[in-house]
Amino acid sequence: MKIYSNDFRVKEGDEVNLKKWPTIIKPVYKSKGNYKELLEEHVTQLSSQQQLLYASNRYAVLLIFQAMDAAGKDGAIKHVMSGVNPQGCQVFSFKHPSPAELQHDFLWRTTRDLPERGRIGIFNRSYYEEVLIARVHPEILRGEGIVDAPRDDKEIWRDRYRSITNLERHLRGNGTRIIKFFLHMSKDEQRKRFLQRIDEPDKNWKFSAADIQERKFWANYMTAYEECLGTTSTRDTPWYVVPADDKQNARLIVSKIVLDTLEELKMKYPKTGSKHKQELQSVRKQLEKDRDTP
Numbered sequence: 001m002k003i004y005s006n007d008f009r010v011k012e013g014d015e016v017n018l019k020k021w022p023t024i025i026k027p028v029y030k031s032k033g034n035y036k037e038l039l040e041e042h043v044t045q046l047s048s049q050q051q052l053l054y055a056s057n058r059y060a061v062l063l064i065f066q067a068m069d070a071a072g073k074d075g076a077i078k079h080v081m082s083g084v085n086p087q088g089c090q091v092f093s094f095k096h097p098s099p100a101e102l103q104h105d106f107l108w109r110t111t112r113d114l115p116e117r118g119r120i121g122i123f124n125r126s127y128y129e130e131v132l133i134a135r136v137h138p139e140i141l142r143g144e145g146i147v148d149a150p151r152d153d154k155e156i157w158r159d160r161y162r163s164i165t166n167l168e169r170h171l172r173g174n175g176t177r178i179i180k181f182f183l184h185m186s187k188d189e190q191r192k193r194f195l196q197r198i199d200e201p202d203k204n205w206k207f208s209a210a211d212i213q214e215r216k217f218w219a220n221y222m223t224a225y226e227e228c229l230g231t232t233s234t235r236d237t238p239w240y241v242v243p244a245d246d247k248q249n250a251r252l253i254v255s256k257i258v259l260d261t262l263e264e265l266k267m268k269y270p271k272t273g274s275k276h277k278q279e280l281q282s283v284r285k286q287l288e289k290d291r292d293t294p
Helices: 032-056 073-080 127-131 138-142 153-173 187-199 201-206 209-215 218-232 247-264 274-289
Strands: 060-067 089-093 120-124 176-184 239-243
Touching (some): 032 247, 060 073, 060 247, 073 247, 153 176, 153 218, 187 209, 239 247
């Protein structure tokens, strides 16, 4: 089965109903061995594209991962980016803001970690938390000390959506390509993964009682995600809803979307000018003369 990026893309202006988006689809791989082969192939191509990105030094790439707990964000990042040069890629995770971060606007702490040209930045959660968890838990919003906050909650979210889309438009205009993934997992699959984390000693550290508390707000989160995805998916910075009940399938889909985006940039290695070619030949001759003699 061939992977088509547009099958998972939220079109600009779409009204999103996550119940209509599948959490599992027919596998794009034939077997476990075939999965490893396909992933290795994608990773090799990603490595080549990352080298081009660094050498051409024209674009920056930002990958954003959002999902419910246990949806596989960490695993997707680990497996998909396994072949990328660590010097050209950085991963940032954003949890509850610190007291210092709360003294700034809600976009401040993430914009500090945006990738520079030639590099790939990965946000494991992001500024989108400010229209997701902050919406499900209004007490977080009240703790941010917003001055002149709108009386109407709907206006708050409209303002934040506008700030986010304006930021992303600004970044694109300055060479940053943003790819946004929502790993779409079913509630029952989350239950199974939580049980696995409890039953397997090596995974106990991944589980927290707070995870169960957040699970109680599942419907609220789905509502928040639906409005967020529909409002902030644009032609230039789209959201991709990736079926995540099958982790291997999700990783192949994510890697193909990243590959497609990089290939669309049509990057090339910098051309070597005639003067530089002469310099290289001159250095080559010096090196040949310096050859060790027996």
